[in-house]
Amino acid sequence: MRVAVLGATGLVGREMVRILEDRNFPVTELRLLATERSAGEFIDFHDDPKLVEATSAEAFEDIDLVLSSAGGGPSKAWLPVAVKAGATCIDNSSAYRMEEGVPLVIPEINAEHARNHEGIIANPNCSTIQMVMALQPLHDLAGLKRVVVSTYQSVSGKGKSAIDELQDETSQLLNGIPYERRVFDHQIAFNCIPDIDVPVEDDYTREEWKMMVETRKIMDLPDLPITATCVRVPVFFGHAEAVFVEFERPIDIDAAREALNSFPGVTVVDDLANHVYPHQTATAERDEVYVGRIRPDRSVEHGLALWVVSDNIRKGAALNTIQIAEWLRDQKLLGS
Amino acid sequence: MRVAVLGATGLVGREMVRILEDRNFPVTELRLLATERSAGEFIDFHDDPKLVEATSAEAFEDIDLVLSSAGGGPSKAWLPVAVKAGATCIDNSSAYRMEEGVPLVIPEINAEHARNHEGIIANPNCSTIQMVMALQPLHDLAGLKRVVVSTYQSVSGKGKSAIDELQDETSQLLNGIPYERRVFDHQIAFNCIPDIDVPVEDDYTREEWKMMVETRKIMDLPDLPITATCVRVPVFFGHAEAVFVEFERPIDIDAAREALNSFPGVTVVDDLANHVYPHQTATAERDEVYVGRIRPDRSVEHGLALWVVSDNIRKGAALNTIQIAEWLRDQKLLGS
Numbered sequence: 001m002r003v004a005v006l007g008a009t010g011l012v013g014r015e016m017v018r019i020l021e022d023r024n025f026p027v028t029e030l031r032l033l034a035t036e037r038s039a040g041e042f043i044d045f046h047d048d049p050k051l052v053e054a055t056s057a058e059a060f061e062d063i064d065l066v067l068s069s070a071g072g073g074p075s076k077a078w079l080p081v082a083v084k085a086g087a088t089c090i091d092n093s094s095a096y097r098m099e100e101g102v103p104l105v106i107p108e109i110n111a112e113h114a115r116n117h118e119g120i121i122a123n124p125n126c127s128t129i130q131m132v133m134a135l136q137p138l139h140d141l142a143g144l145k146r147v148v149v150s151t152y153q154s155v156s157g158k159g160k161s162a163i164d165e166l167q168d169e170t171s172q173l174l175n176g177i178p179y180e181r182r183v184f185d186h187q188i189a190f191n192c193i194p195d196i197d198v199p200v201e202d203d204y205t206r207e208e209w210k211m212m213v214e215t216r217k218i219m220d221l222p223d224l225p226i227t228a229t230c231v232r233v234p235v236f237f238g239h240a241e242a243v244f245v246e247f248e249r250p251i252d253i254d255a256a257r258e259a260l261n262s263f264p265g266v267t268v269v270d271d272l273a274n275h276v277y278p279h280q281t282a283t284a285e286r287d288e289v290y291v292g293r294i295r296p297d298r299s300v301e302h303g304l305a306l307w308v309v310s311d312n313i314r315k316g317a318a319l320n321t322i323q324i325a326e327w328l329r330d331q332k333l334l335g336s
Numbered sequence: 337m338r339v340a341v342l343g344a345t346g347l348v349g350r351e352m353v354r355i356l357e358d359r360n361f362p363v364t365e366l367r368l369l370a371t372e373r374s375a376g377e378f379i380d381f382h383d384d385p386k387l388v389e390a391t392s393a394e395a396f397e398d399i400d401l402v403l404s405s406a407g408g409g410p411s412k413a414w415l416p417v418a419v420k421a422g423a424t425c426i427d428n429s430s431a432y433r434m435e436e437g438v439p440l441v442i443p444e445i446n447a448e449h450a451r452n453h454e455g456i457i458a459n460p461n462c463s464t465i466q467m468v469m470a471l472q473p474l475h476d477l478a479g480l481k482r483v484v485v486s487t488y489q490s491v492s493g494k495g496k497s498a499i500d501e502l503q504d505e506t507s508q509l510l511n512g513i514p515y516e517r518r519v520f521d522h523q524i525a526f527n528c529i530p531d532i533d534v535p536v537e538d539d540y541t542r543e544e545w546k547m548m549v550e551t552r553k554i555m556d557l558p559d560l561p562i563t564a565t566c567v568r569v570p571v572f573f574g575h576a577e578a579v580f581v582e583f584e585r586p587i588d589i590d591a592a593r594e595a596l597n598s599f600p601g602v603t604v605v606d607d608l609a610n611h612v613y614p615h616q617t618a619t620a621e622r623d624e625v626y627v628g629r630i631r632p633d634r635s636v637e638h639g640l641a642l643w644v645v646s647d648n649i650r651k652g653a654a655l656n657t658i659q660i661a662e663w664l665r666d667q668k669l670l671g672s
Contacts, residue, residue, distance in 0.1 A: 192615060
């Protein structure tokens with residue numbers, strides 16, 4: 001398989017290269033593409049330093065698979081070129097997710113959607129992926145009626161510059177040195193910011209809107225009532241979510257635990273009496289979506305409260321992208 | 337007024353002394369009480385260093401008002417002694433809050449409850465106070481039907497040792513030095529912990545349970561459906577809350593904004609397009625409860641989503657306690 005990684009020097013791009021290696025994805029040729037500014041860097045792949053090239057139309061010639069995580073602009077600019085050159089593209093940006101004809105895929109949940117693409121398959125938003133991984137087994141059990149979610153999202157979702165800002169601002173504050181912000185609109189060190197991405201309709205942010213519309217599309221529940229508040233917290237890696245779910249039918253707590261734990265990619269970590277539940281520093285660099293604090297929500301007829309944590313860079317981005325590629329390959333839908 | 341502060345060397349106790357001074361509460365004598373271990377310290381009051389004494393039965397003789405923030409154990413041990421000696425006690429611990437005959441009071445909301453005490457008036461939990469301050473004006477407008485809340489609570493709610501732990505752990509981690517935890521069950525630096533206070537029934541924590549039962553008692557809504565997930569975040573001061581409210585009747589967003597902003601002690605800070613909303617570092621050491629991100633929740637018939645932030649040590653604890661004392665004094669229900 002001839003593979004191109006678009007946005008190879010970013011946080012997610014680098015993780016994609018690492019996961020291609022870890023999972024022994026059958027790569028015969030790997031092209032690492034980035035902006036002019038990042039070109040010239042080397043990234044190791046199976047102990048072989050690979051040169052990062054500036055993206056160009058020629059770079060997509062003879063490529064079977066493009067894994068893209070370069071942001072909406074570059075995806076819009078380059079993926080049509082790659083598709084025209086014959087490649088299948090899996091895009092981690094939000095540029096194509098809600099477009100007609102673009103499958104939005106979490107392999108454990110709706111892999112079959114990936115069959116009907118027109119060259120581009122979209123990877124969902126990080127906070128959507130981990131929530132839907134927890135919702136699907138519960139929906140199968142008792143039927144979703146309404147979802148309310150509040151997120152605790154790490155700065156890595158905003159890229160490497162945001163990680164640097166949290167680190168620099170924290171350390172300068174602790175040392176009494178004024179810090180000049182470059183990335184966030186407000187202090188992120190020791191603070192929570194309820195503002196991710198840009199404002200859209202109804203005074204929601206686009207991150208919140210994504211969680212609502214992407215969940216409906218992935219789960220094939222176009223009318224699912226769902227609302228979200230998305231908050232950036234001073235954490236480096238991993239997103240956490242407080243999810244309150246209302247069901248159509250009665251739901252038994254033990255059955256819910258069992259359904260979650262037996263769902264591929266989900267692990268239940270739940271023993272409050274012994275302070276056992278998922279938390280971000282424990283889930284970094286892990287592949288699973290972890291669910292804990294599973295308990296009845298007695299404020300509605302059939303309610304459940306959950307706490308869902310996962311590494312936003314892995315299952316929330318790079319890993320899910322490569323799992324989509326693996327599924328396509330297993331179905332013989334990839335390559336020449 | 338002869339005033340005793342029980343737990344005077346704690347975070348809230350010190351803030352109480354500062355607020356008594358700032359608001360010129362008519363203190364003729366101030367007794368600062370603490371454990372044996374903390375006795376001997378001096379705390380300034382109107383530029384006069386006051387000696388902290390070890391708590392004893394004699395310390396409550398001739399005292400009109402006891403402001404207590406020493407934790408449940410000391411409150412249980414000493415407040416009955418103080419009441420017997422003729423004092424009125426306002427208790428910031430959770431020891432008496434849900435007891436029959438003990439008013440649980442936020443002066444802006446249910447000051448009249450304070451009239452019927454038997455010596456002890458309870459100050460609600462910090463996360464409850466700020467939420468109820470936002471709920472009451474909205475309830476008056478459209479009738480609460482159900483409340484769902486997720487909290488983002490600062491470490492100061494757990495006392496000074498927790499502040500030290502966040503600071504020390506953060507700075508040692510940034511310097512690559514291992515840190516040995518003394519306060520939290522998990523790393524709090526750059527991490528969120530969904531576990532505040534102890535487990536109670538249904539796998540809820542006591543902090544979550546407090547938000548449910550205290551809200552019902554304060555608002556005189558014994559059957560209000562309400563659920564909560566309470567989370568400790570790596571923030572020093574201030575609690576934030578993502579609140580989703582369902583109402584009995586239609587609620588207009590502008591009317592809700594107006595009702596919130598004109599409620600005493602509440603300020604609306606809400607202009608998402610310009611990144612204006614409350615956040616913890618902006619609310620530290622302020623008296624108000626700030627509400628922003630006010631928007632429709634279209635996942636239910638009459639729904640509203642809010643973001644509520646306040647300084648947990650001030651309105652959430654010390655300030656509210658002294659506001660109760662001020663109300664009692666204004667009603668001539670205090671002193672000899």
